[in-house]
Amino acid sequence: MSAQIVEERELLEIEDLEIAAKGIVDGFLSGLNKSTHIGQxxxxxxxxxxxxxxxxxxxxxxxxxxxxxxxxxxxxxxxxHCVYISVDSSNSMNCANAFISKWQFACKAAAALSYLAIKRNDAPALIIENDSKQSFIEPAISYEQFYRILGELSAAEPGGAKPINSLIQKLPYNCRNRGIVFVISDFFDNEDETIRNAANLVSMGHEVIFVQIFDPWEAELTEEGFYRFHDLETFSTRSSDVSAIVKQYRDVFNKWHEGFTQKCSNKGIDLISLKTTDSLADVLSDYLDKRGT
Amino acid sequence: MSFVSPGMLIFISAVGIPILIHLMKNQKFINANLGTNRFLIEVLRTRNRWRKIENLLLFLLRVALILLLVALFMRPFIQQPKKVTGSMVVMLFDTSGSEYDDFYKLKQNYRKRLREISKQLPKEAEIKLFSFNNKITPIEKADIMTLKCTGEYTDYKSVLNETADFIKIAKKESASVILFSDLQANGISDLEEFSFPADIPVIIEPSSKLLTQNLTISKVRNLTPVLSSKRGQNLYNIELEAKLNVYGTEQPETVQIGYNIDGKYNTQKLRVENGRCIIDAKISEETLDKRYISGFLHIESDDDLKVDNYHQFILPVEKTGSILIHNGQVGIDRFEDSSYFVEKSLNSFKRKNHQKWQTRTTTKLPDEIEADLLILCQPQNFSHIELSAMDEYLNSGGKVIIFAGEEFTIADEEFKTHLPFKVEKSTVNTPTTVKDWDKKYVGLKLFDGTASGDLSSLFVFDTLKVEEKEGVRKLVQLSNGSTLITETAVGKGSLLFIAQSCEKTGAQFVTQRMFIPLLHELVNYKLSNDKPKLKVYQSDLIELDKVRLVEKPQFNEKELTYTVTVKNFNELESDIERLSPNEFYTALGLSKTDLKSQKNDMELMIKPKDTLRPNEIWIWVIAALALVWIIENMVADRRLI
Structure with a gap:
């Protein structure tokens, strides 16, 4: 299956993680206009x-x-390289106002990163943690590792309201070898604490990359209509005439996002913000940049 | 504040529309999930508070718009308080039993009003104070707060008559009476009828509990005589419209009403529609003479509603008039007097159409004739003084009817020369009937063209011939070509000449059955208020003090109307209040010369209420809609910013 004839959006819509990940990565690599041959x-x-x-x-x-x-x-x-891929599996990742949910998008990003890492002779690792489940797949370089990761991603289900901070806080114990740490989340928690914990990883010599995933409505809301919005983690609801607040909402969100980006940059953390409708190419290319390939 | 069209209040139910819109709008929410509501909360924390206020304001604005529209169409107006004038003002304070509750507050109000009225009056005006129940008791200003509620019943007639006597004794040029009362137990709903005695202006100031009784007689209608008698008196059918005000329970559909009028107790089961029921009753002539009815009303319904009320109410007397009948031919006994049949005809049915005529008979005209109508029966010999009195009476606007038969030819020549036309014996003296009559003659509408009830059945002979000249208008013409009745203007007055004798002999004119209706119509015609109407044209809102005449009134002989163009007056839209001719001319700014040039009294004029006209309403409606549109748009624009 060629990425040239298959749009990435269609790949993202494929439920099978392996096909989707391989398709995305192959498409991405062919897009780099470089030989895919891996030599000495x-x-x-x-x-x-x-x-x-x-x-x-x-x-x-x-x-x-x-x-x-x-x-x-x-x-x-x-x-x-060790490529540590940690995925936020809290309930907020279930948000799905576009064609796929944030969780599905995160899984596909994790799978694609794993596949690309293995193709680059790197050792991908996976860390998933939520209220009910905690799993860690040690880094290894083999195609079996890729399938282990796929299996773990497929088995996991988002739930609970465990903050991403607690996951990042534990990462230094799991990421013992220096490498690239991907944290895939919406980062809607206490951002100061999140960045402080991530800074520990940076100080340990890790390259830390935050992959921030939004649902399009989280970033921009919709244009108009009377909506009752449910918070997936706190279960609180707010009702409003969207047309009356949409501009103000976007201002507030952008202000927060700019602040978060700045804070990440100050601590040497790369931040890639993606909507679930966006391409994963940014994530993959950032990985390759960090890897120095 | 009162309303011209309170019926429009029904449209207040339209207020439900914005309420419904408001409620429906709030319910249509679509559910959606978000990873976090933190940004939404931050926005709504400031936004929602203003949004709620904004929504509430918008909602109130919409409701207010509906209320405003309803209020505008109800046409509110502020009734200007009547001004108290006169060299003497008599204030009557009700201390009857019905005022017992809150009497202290009432006394404070009495004192307050006394101060206000004192300020309005000129310094030389005299104020007399009385407390009253069924009689008046003089009090001093300082005594108002020490007044005590007597617990007695109220008799307004007695009180007002006593007051009238007091004013008469005081010999004041002008006086007015202010009556402070709750009008309890009298059943008078139309306060304008409360003008008793008629020559004293009475202003009624309601106390706090005006018309709170549960049953009132609000209207008296269809007063028609019944040709039967009770103890030798004629009976009259009346319809009493009773207004039933029920508090604290539902309005009953039917009520059993017992009433005691003329000392006889009657009961009727009546259907109540819109809080009103009609009582068919009969009253005697004697009661009618009093011009007011006392009655006891008892209501009982299936819903255990029991109401007892004692009522007095005044009959609406449409027309009054005093008639002086001159007897020119005195017979051996009363029956042979020439005036006998005329007086009897008037008295027997004197209240037909609810008229009140007071008749007097005389054989000698007084020096100064004070009557609304003078009827000369077989006029023959008058002294110089009598003739000059009649001249003066006619010139000052008096109305005279003359019955003159063949004997008139032997009347003294001096009297004949006083007539504005010549009268001689008719050359055609065959018995004849009426051939034609002037259809514009107001009274002839009585005759319906049937043989039994037609003027043509009237049989006459030996009539007199009236000179045909300018100003002599034929009203009734006979088959033989001669004229039976003519009308001529004399000075400011007018003369109705009937060329037939009113004595028993001759053609027995007065004993024919059509004579009585004819006489009634003639008298009614002369005393009627149905004078030529003014046609008035309007262009805009009128203010009485600013009204001005655009052109002088023109009398149209054909239509018998005066046409006056008055700026700013709409007859249909205005609430017309009759003014006296003098007031009318003053309002129009006419000079006395103009007044003299008119042939008849005119009495139609207006006193508009301070109210909104339909053309003004639309301006307000458009303004209100524009305001709402602007505000709605402002809100909508702000949403998009």
């Missing part, structure tokens, strides 16, 4: 004098024949 992980950098104890396999015999001296080839070794 080692690249020659320079020569140095042979010292005792060096592996004789790394001696450049051709250079010895010309110069009669022993030189050893030096290579840049390819580092295997």
């Amino acid at each position: 992980n080692a690249e020659f950098i320079s020569h140095r004098d042979y010292v005792h104890g060096d592996n004789i396999r790394h001696i450049n015999w051709n250079l010895w024949a010309r110069t009669d001296q022993l030189f050893v080839k030096e290579f840049e070794t390819d580092f295997n």
Whole structure:
């Protein structure tokens, strides 16, 4: 299945995470206009004098024949990154005013990241936590790992009102190896606490990327109509004539979002904000940027 | 504040429309989920409070618009309080039993009104105070607060007559009476009828409990004589419209009403419609003479409603008049007097159409004739003084009817020269009947064209011939070509000449059955208030003090109307109040010359209430709608900003 003939939106609508993730990643990679071939992980950098104890396999015999001296080839070794993907599974992720819910969008993002990581010889890991369930899949580089992650995502169901802070707070215990930490959530909790906890990860040497997912109505509401809005976590309701408040609502939301972005930036955290109608390409490309590929 | 069209109040139910819209609008909400309501709460915290106020204001505005429209169509007006004038003002304070509750407050009100009226009056005016129940008791100003409620019943007639006597003795040029009362137990709902005695202006100021009785006689209708008698008196059919005010329970559909009028107790089971029921009753001539009825009313319904009320109410007397009958031919006994049949005919049916005529008979005209109508029966010999008195009477607007038969030819020549036309014996003296009559003659509408009830059945002979000249109008013409009745203007007055004798002999004119209706119609014609009407045209709202005459009144001989164009007057839209001719001319700004040039009295004039006219209402309606439209748009615009 080619991403050229299948729109990403259609891929997002596919329930099967594997097909969706592979489709998204393949489409993304073909869009980069680069060879998808993955070659040697080692690249020659320079020569140095042979010292005792060096592996004789790394001696450049051709250079010895010309110069009669022993030189050893030096290579840049390819580092295997750990990609920690933590997904918020609180009840607010169930919000679905577009064609898919925030949870489904988050799962597809996590699956696509896992698949891309494995294709890049990185080791994806998955952390999901809510009121009823806590699961952690250790990082590993294999296609089985990809399927483990898919299985875990498929089995998980969002519920409860556990704040994302508590998940981020525990991440340093799970992310023992330095790597890239993706936190996929709506971040509608106490943002100061969230960022403070995430800053701990940054200080540990992790690259922290917040993937913030909104339902389109959360960001912009609708244009008009009389609505009774239910908060999925607190179950509170508010009724209003939307046309009377929509502009003010957007102002308040944008102000909050700008503040959150600024705070993340100050702490060295990347923030990618996406609506459930947006493309996942930003997430994937940010991953590749962080990986230095 | 009162309303011209209180019936429009029914449209107040339209207030339900905005209420319904308001309620329905609040109920239509679509459910939607959000990950968090935190932003919504932040917005609504400030927005919703204003939004609620805004909605409430809008709702109130819509309701107010409906109320305003209803109020406008009800045409509110403020009744200007009647001004108290005169060199003497008599204030009567009701201390009867019905005023017992809150009498102290009432006394305070009495004192307050006394102060206000004192300020209005000129310094030289005299104020006399009386307390009353069934009689009046003089009091001083300082005594008002020490008045005590006597617990006696009220007799307004007696009180007002006593007051009238007092004013007469005081010999004041002008006086007015202010009556402070709750009008309890009298059944008078139309206060304008409360003008007893008629020559004293009475202003009624209601105390706090005006007309609170449960049953009132609000109207007396269809007063028709019954040709039967009780103890030698004629009986009259009357319809009494009783208004039933029931508090604290539902209006009964039928009521058993017992009433005691003329000392006889009657009962009727009546249907109540819109709180009113009609009592068919009979009253005697004697009661009618009193011009008011006392009655005891008892109501009992199936719903255990029992009401007892004692009522007095005044009969509406439409027309009054004093008639002086001059007897020109005195017979051996009363029966042979020429005036006998005329007087008897008037008295026997004197209250036909509810008229009140007071007749006097004389054989000698007084020096100064004080009567609304003078009837000369067989006039023969008059002294110079009598003739000059008659001249003066006619010139000052008096009305005279002359019955003159063949004997008139032997009347003294001086009298004949006083007539504005010549009268001689008719050359055609064959018995004849009436051939034609002037259809514009008001009284002839009585005759319906049937043989038995037609003027043509009247049989006459030996009539006199009246000179045909300008100003002599034929009213009834005989088959033989001669004229039976003519009308001529003399000075400001008018003369109705009947060319037939009113004595028993001759054609027995006066004993024929058509004579009585004819005489009644003639008298009615002369005394009637149905004078030529003024046609008045209107262009805008009138203010009485600013009214001005656009052109002088023109008399139309054909239509018998005066046409006056008055700026700012609409007969249909205005509440007409009759003014005297003088007041009318003053209002129109006419000079006395103009007044003299008119042939008849005119009495139609207006006194508009301070009320909104339909054309003004629409301005307000449009203004109100525009206001609502602007406010609605302002609110709508702000939503989009």
